[in-house]
Amino acid sequence: MSKHTSMALRRPSRLSPDRLRVVVPILALLAMLVATGFLQPRVMSYFGFTLLLRYSLPLLFATMAQLCILVVGDIDLGIGPFVSLVNCIVASWLADQPWLCGIALVGAIFAYAAMGAFIQYRRLPSIVVTLGFSFIWLGAALLVRPTPGGTVPDWLIAATGFRTPLVPMPALLAIVVAFIAHHLIMRTAYGTVLRGIGSNAAAVERAGWSLLVGRALLYGAAGFCGVLAGLTLSGLNTTGDPWVGAQYTLLSIAGAIIGGAEFSGGIVSPIGAVFGAMIMLLSSSLLSFLNISTDWQLSLQGGLLTLVLALRTLSVWVGK
Amino acid sequence: MNEPLTIFPNTPAAQPPPAIVDMIGVSKHFGAVKALNDATLSIAQGRMISILGHNGAGKSTLIRILAGLMKPSSGQVSVPVRSRDSEPFGPRQARAVGIRCVFQELSLCDGLTVYENTKIIHPKLRGIGWQNKSRSLIRAALDDIFPGHDIDANQLVGRLSIGRRQMVEIARAFTVTDAPIRLVILDEPTSSLDVTAADQLMKFTRLIRDRGMSCLFISHRLREVLEYTDDIVVMQDGRIVDNLPMSSAVSESILVEKMGSVENKIPDAADTVASDKKRGDRVVDIVANGASKSLHATKGEVIGLAGLAGQGQRELLLQVLAASRRTMPGHKVIGRASYVAGDRQGEGVFPLWTVADNLSIGALLRVSRAGVINLSRERALVARWCADLSIRTPRAKHPIRALSGGNQQKVLIARALADDPDIVLFDDPMRGVDFNTKAELYGLVRRMANAGCTFLWYTTEIAELSNCDRVYVLRSGMVTDEITRDALTEERVISASFDRA
Numbered sequence: 102m103s104k105h106t107s108m109a110l111r112r113p114s115r116l117s118p119d120r121l122r123v124v125v126p127i128l129a130l131l132a133m134l135v136a137t138g139f140l141q142p143r144v145m146s147y148f149g150f151t152l153l154l155r156y157s158l159p160l161l162f163a164t165m166a167q168l169c170i171l172v173v174g175d176i177d178l179g180i181g182p183f184v185s186l187v188n189c190i191v192a193s194w195l196a197d198q199p200w201l202c203g204i205a206l207v208g209a210i211f212a213y214a215a216m217g218a219f220i221q222y223r224r225l226p227s228i229v230v231t232l233g234f235s236f237i238w239l240g241a242a243l244l245v246r247p248t249p250g251g252t253v254p255d256w257l258i259a260a261t262g263f264r265t266p267l268v269p270m271p272a273l274l275a276i277v278v279a280f281i282a283h284h285l286i287m288r289t290a291y292g293t294v295l296r297g298i299g300s301n302a303a304a305v306e307r308a309g310w311s312l313l314v315g316r317a318l319l320y321g322a323a324g325f326c327g328v329l330a331g332l333t334l335s336g337l338n339t340t341g342d343p344w345v346g347a348q349y350t351l352l353s354i355a356g357a358i359i360g361g362a363e364f365s366g367g368i369v370s371p372i373g374a375v376f377g378a379m380i381m382l383l384s385s386s387l388l389s390f391l392n393i394s395t396d397w398q399l400s401l402q403g404g405l406l407t408l409v410l411a412l413r414t415l416s417v418w419v420g421k
Numbered sequence: 422m423n424e425p426l427t428i429f430p431n432t433p434a435a436q437p438p439p440a441i442v443d444m445i446g447v448s449k450h451f452g453a454v455k456a457l458n459d460a461t462l463s464i465a466q467g468r469m470i471s472i473l474g475h476n477g478a479g480k481s482t483l484i485r486i487l488a489g490l491m492k493p494s495s496g497q498v499s500v501p502v503r504s505r506d507s508e509p510f511g512p513r514q515a516r517a518v519g520i521r522c523v524f525q526e527l528s529l530c531d532g533l534t535v536y537e538n539t540k541i542i543h544p545k546l547r548g549i550g551w552q553n554k555s556r557s558l559i560r561a562a563l564d565d566i567f568p569g570h571d572i573d574a575n576q577l578v579g580r581l582s583i584g585r586r587q588m589v590e591i592a593r594a595f596t597v598t599d600a601p602i603r604l605v606i607l608d609e610p611t612s613s614l615d616v617t618a619a620d621q622l623m624k625f626t627r628l629i630r631d632r633g634m635s636c637l638f639i640s641h642r643l644r645e646v647l648e649y650t651d652d653i654v655v656m657q658d659g660r661i662v663d664n665l666p667m668s669s670a671v672s673e674s675i676l677v678e679k680m681g682s683v684e685n686k687i688p689d690a691a692d693t694v695a696s697d698k699k700r701g702d703r704v705v706d707i708v709a710n711g712a713s714k715s716l717h718a719t720k721g722e723v724i725g726l727a728g729l730a731g732q733g734q735r736e737l738l739l740q741v742l743a744a745s746r747r748t749m750p751g752h753k754v755i756g757r758a759s760y761v762a763g764d765r766q767g768e769g770v771f772p773l774w775t776v777a778d779n780l781s782i783g784a785l786l787r788v789s790r791a792g793v794i795n796l797s798r799e800r801a802l803v804a805r806w807c808a809d810l811s812i813r814t815p816r817a818k819h820p821i822r823a824l825s826g827g828n829q830q831k832v833l834i835a836r837a838l839a840d841d842p843d844i845v846l847f848d849d850p851m852r853g854v855d856f857n858t859k860a861e862l863y864g865l866v867r868r869m870a871n872a873g874c875t876f877l878w879y880t881t882e883i884a885e886l887s888n889c890d891r892v893y894v895l896r897s898g899m900v901t902d903e904i905t906r907d908a909l910t911e912e913r914v915i916s917a918s919f920d921r922a
Contacts, residue, residue: 290547293537300532307490307528308542309513366579367532 122361126376133383140390154271162330164378167353169323174299174365175227179235184346186242187331192251192341210324217320221313242343251341261336282371299367356381359409441603447496456482458659469636471646474656484606488522489515519603521594531579545598562592566625584730587613606637615730655679706753713899725889726879728918733898734879738846756843763849769833777803777817783836806835827858847878
C-alpha cells in the first residue's frame with residue numbers, strides 16, 4: 102500500500118488530452134481501414150496491403166523529416182524539393198558513380214544541418230529560410246537532371262519491393278520507424294532537451310544547452326530522413342524527376358499535424374505522425390474506391406484534415 | 422588545482438564563514454546606460470541576503486551576472502571553489518560551482534512534463550532510467566519544500582496553474598545530481614504563490630541556511646525580507662548604496678527610505694478614506710449563489726478581491742467582463758469594462774509591437790475615423806498616457822520588451838484606461854512591480870475612482886487592500902466575506918481565506 106498504489110491513483114483514469122493526441126489518429130486510421138476493406142474486400146490480404154501501402158515509405162520518411170523540424174517549433178517548406186533532389190542524385194549517379202552519389206547525399210544532409218544552424222545563428226524565421234532553400238534544392242535537382250530520366254540500380258528497386266513474411270514490409274517498417282522515433286524524441290534525455298527548445302528556448306539556453314547544436318542536429322536528422330524518403334521514392338519510381346517530390350511538403354506537414362503535432366510549442370507525437378502519414382496515404386485510395394473523381398480528391402482530403410483537427414480540438418475540450 | 426568541493430557548514434565561530442562568491446567592482450553597460458555600476462558584494466556561506474531596490478535599480482543585472490547569463494563589462498566575479506578562473510563563466514559553470522536560479526519570469530517549458538523540466542537543468546540525468554531518477558528527484562524536492570502539495574511529476578507544466586508552476590520552478594532549483602548547491606538566487610519567488618506555499622518556502626530558506634547554503638533573495642514583500650533575511654543590500658540606479666545586517670532597528674520605513682524617494686507613499690488607510698461620494702448606481706451586481714455571498718459595486722468604488730491565489734478571483738473578473746458585453750444570468754453589469762491582465766507575458770503585451778501600438782490598441786475606435794487610424798490622434802493619445810502614468814520609455818515607438826516589467830505593466834494599465842472605461846478589472850497587475858510604480862498607480866486608481874470609474878481589483882498582497890473601499894474575500898470560487906474599509910484587518914481577510922470547517 103505504498104508507492105505503487107499512489108502511483109496508480111495518480112495516473113489519469115480517463116483519456117487525457119495528451120493521450121487523445123495519439124488515440125484520435127489511431128481511431129481515424131482504423132476507421133479508414135474498415136471503410137476501405139468494406140468497399141474493396143480484396144485489399145484485406147497480404148498482397149492487397151502491399152499494393153495499398155506501396156507509396157507509404159517516402160511519405161513516412163518525409164513526415165519524420167517534418168517532425169524533426171516541428172520538434173523545435175519550426176516548419177520546413179523545402180522537404181518536397183529536397184526529396185526531388187535526392188531522387189535526381191540517386192537516378193543520375195548511384196548506378197555508375199556510387200561514390201559521387203554517396204558524397205552528394207552526405208553533403209545534402211550536412212547542408213540541411215547548416216540550414217538549421219543558420220536559422221539559429223541569425224535568429225531567422227524557419228518558414229522564410231526553408232522556403233528560400235526549397236528553390237535551392239529544386240534548382241540543384243534541375244541542374245543534376247534537367248529532364249526526367251536516369252536509372253536506379255536494381256538492388257534499390259528490389260530493396261523497396263522486398264517482401265517480408267506475414268506482414269507487408271511498409272507496415273513493418275512503419276512500426277519500426279514509429280518505435281525508433283518515439284524512443285529518440287520522447288524517451289531519451291537529449292530528446293527531451295530538444296523538445297524543450299521548441300517549448301521555451303530561452304529556458305533551455307539558460308540551463309546551459311547550445312541551441313545551435315540542437316537545431317543543427319535536428320535539421321541534420323530531418324535531412325537524413327529526407328534522404329531516406331528520396332531513396333525509397335527512387336526505388337519505387339525507378340527513375341529521376343526533379344518535380345516528383347513537390348507534393349511531399351504539404352503531405353508531410355499534414356501527416357505530422359494530423360498525428361498530433363502542434364505548429365509551435367515543441368509538442369509532437371512520433372507515433373501519431375506515423376499514423377498521420379498512413380492516413381494521408383490511405384485517404385486518396387479510399388476516395389478512389391468510392392469512385393470519386395480525382396478532381397474532387399484534393400478538396401476532400403483537405404476536408405478530412407480539417408475534420409481530424411476539429412476532433413482534436415473537441416478532445417482538448419472534453420479533457421478540460 | 423584541486424580544491425575541496427564540499428565546504429562543511431560547521432566552521433569555527435571565530436573564523437568568518439568562507440565566501441561563496443566575491444564580486445569586485447563589477448559594472449555592466451548597455452550602450453550609454455549603466456545597468457550596474459561598480460558593484461562590490463561578497464556572499465558568505467549560510468547567509469540569506471536580500472537585495473532591495475525598485476525596478477531598474479540593477480537587481481536583475483546583478484543576478485544575471487551571478488548566474489553566468491551575462492558577462493560584466495568590467496570588474497571581477499570570483500568564485501573561490503572554481504579550479505580555473507580563466508574559462509568563461511557561463512550558465513554551466515555557474516551551475517557547476519553550485520549557483521542556482523529561480524527567475525521571476527518562469528523558465529519552465531510548457532510542453533514538457535514536470536520531470537522532463539527537471540532534466541533540462543541536469544546534464545547528468547541521462548541514460549537508462551533517467552526518467553525515474555528525475556521523477557524521484559523533483560518529487561523529493563517538492564515534498565521537502567511544499568509538504569502537502571498536489572503536483573504530479575508526470576503532469577505537463579503547461580497544464581499547471583501559475584502558482585504550481587512557480588512551486589515546480591523553485592523545487593527544481595533545489596534538486597541535486599552532481600554539483601552541490603551553494604547559492605540559490607530567488608527572484609520574486611513568492612510573487613505567484615499563495616500564503617501557505619510562500620510561508621513553506623520562507624521556512625525552508627531557514628532550513629537550508631543551517632545546511633550551509635546561501636540565498637540571494639529579491640522580494641517586493643518587505644515583511645518577508647524583514648522576517649527572514651540576514652543581510653540587506655540596497656540598490657539604487659545600478660549602485661549598491663547600502664549593505665546592512667539585519668537587526669531589530671531595521672524596519673520597513675527605514676528600508677523604504679533607503680531605497681529612494683517614494684514620492685507617493687503607499688497610502689495608509691487613513692490617507693485615502695474616500696470622501697462622501699455619492700453612492701448611487703450599482704454598476705456591478707452579482708447575486709448570491711448557494712454558499713456564495715452577493716457582490717456589488719457602485720460607481721466610483723474601488724472593490725478589492727482577496728483570498729488565496731487562484732480561488733476564482735480571476736474567473737470572477739472574466740465573468741464580469743463577459744457580462745459587460747452580453748447578458749448573463751445572475752450578473753448585472755452596467756457600462757463598459759476593461760481588463761488588465763496579471764500574467765503580462767502570457768496574456769498582456771504584444772511582445773513584438775512597440776509601446777505605442779501596445780497602448781493604442783485599447784482605444785482604437787477613439788483614434789480612428791471611418792475605420793482608419795488617425796496617426797496624429799494616436800500619437801497624442803500615446804503621449805498623453807505616457808505622461809499621465811510616467812511610463813519611462815525613450816520614445817513611443819520603442820519595442821515594449823525593452824521596457825522594465827513595471828513600465829510594461831503601466832502600458833497595459835494605460836491601454837485599459839485609454840478607452841475611458843466605466844469599470845476596470847485588475848487581475849493582480851502589481852505583481853512584481855516596484856514600490857515607486859506601485860505608489861504612482863495607487864494614486865492613479867484613486868484619482869480615476871474619484872472621477873467615477875469603478876475598480877474590481879484582485880490582489881495577492883494584503884497590504885494593497887488598504888487602497889480599496891470594500892473588500893470581498895473569495896475561497897474555492899465563492900465569495901465568503903465582505904469587509905468594509907473600517908473593518909478591514911489582515912486577520913479577518915486571512916480567516917475568510919481559509920476553510921475552517
